[in-house]
Amino acid sequence: MRAVITVVGKDTVGILSGVSEVCAHNGINIIEVSQSILQELFCMIMLVDMEGATVTFSDFSDELKAMGREKNLQIHAMHEDVFNTMHHV
Amino acid sequence: MINTRDILETIQMIENENLDIRTVTMGISLLDCCCDDIDKSCGKVYDKITRLAERLVPEVDAIEKEYGIPIINKRIAVTPVAMLTAASGGDPVKYARTLQKVADTVGVNFIGGYSALVQKGFSAGDEALISSIPEALACTQNLCSSVNIGSTKAGINMDAVALMGKVIKRSAELTKDDNCIGAAKLVVFCNAPEDNPFMAGAFHGPGEPECVINVGVSGPGVVRAALSKIPGADIAEVADTVKKTAFKITRMGQLVATQAADRLGVPFGIVDLSLAPTPAVGDSVAHILEEMGLEQCGAHGTTACLALLNDAVKKGGTMASSHVGGLSGAFIPVSEDAGMIDAARSGCLTMEKLEAMTSVCSVGLDMIVIPGDTPADVISAIIADEAAIGMVNSKTTAVRLIPAIGRSGGEELNFGGLLGSGPVMKINTASPAKFISRGGRIPAPLQSLKN
Structure with missing residues (x-):
């Protein structure tokens, strides 16, 4: 399965590397990254492939959420299908 | 890749606008559990439901985690228990206790189907079941009951209407130390849908398959937020916005429904x-x-706005799902809606206005707290009025009133959780006693002759 990770919060050093590191040590491949900064608010969207993941999706999602709390960021990981279903006819 | 704005919109809906899947309800037929011994019949009921629904809660929890969509309730709806009582005889409360035991074992929030369908008259088992409802609801926590007393095709069974006034009151009396919660788990229908996943009115109709997954979506917060972004728009644009939002909400429901059905086989x-x-x-x-x-x-x-909302929700949602059913529309349960509670407290929302609103909403007079000393025949007359609206307009209407035993105007009942709290509403108590005591059946309207 593929998942979409969104990160929203105040721009600080090391957000991208932090999230990438969580993906890497769980064997999750990053396919695409887009990021923008809107009025100091950092917003990053990542598409990842869970094929080779060494953890379950829910553990991965919990780990990202925990990191988000630590760095004061809102991080969500959701199944790609949620967005495809909701926004594509 | 998916559009960034779309992704953020979805996250916003879930995080800040309370988008969720309200319920995944498994419908289970119990027709093959009927036998002439009620204890054997209860044993079969327990075995069958626990076998079929064993994985319901864990699988739905897994979907919730995997997709990141909150799924609030997992429920079960069963064949109307009056049908089992017809075959087995005996005290129907035994079925109620069995179903409570099932709910405890499989971990569902509610189990619905302590029901009878009596729109045209009582058959074997129906009266025994209806009379046992107050006791059944008082001795269980997660059981829900419903009775269909009318339909566009059959008319309104006024004997059942008279009986239900007393049953509602008795249900409240038996649970008066617990906010009269018994009455909150009992709904009286006209044109009850057989595939409704929402409580308290869910049951698994006799025309339904052996086992089935039905899903109810939610999302009033999402619709309100979408409308708040177009403050000056004309009313057609308002309707369009509701439609688009309902489409998105329903797509989420369709995704969860197909996933749950697949995984549970x-x-x-x-x-x-x-x-x-x-x-x-x-x-x-x-x-x-x-x-x-x-x-x-x-x-x-209010009625005009609600009519627009109800219609736009259906128009938007229909295309988003392969099969639409149940109640489908906008609910107006007073105690379960922060805005309705405020409006009822301030006196702006009255019983008469609520009745008018039910002619264009998807359900009916729902979760309304009335004075505890309201006579049973007044409750029956409220049911008759509501059923008449449903019968004539070929729509589902329902009545879920909670007589607040020992309380009167100005006081409140607090159920907690999703059932919320509500002020005791003022009602017209001019006596309809003679009308209710006539009994018999209101003939089906001309609308029923469609063949």
């Missing part, structure tokens, strides 16, 4: 496209109506 039944409020701030249908431009829900104009 059970056919997918329907998605119920309902805007179901909760008492949480930001999850109110009344606030949508207020966003459309009313000072408070209950003001003149």
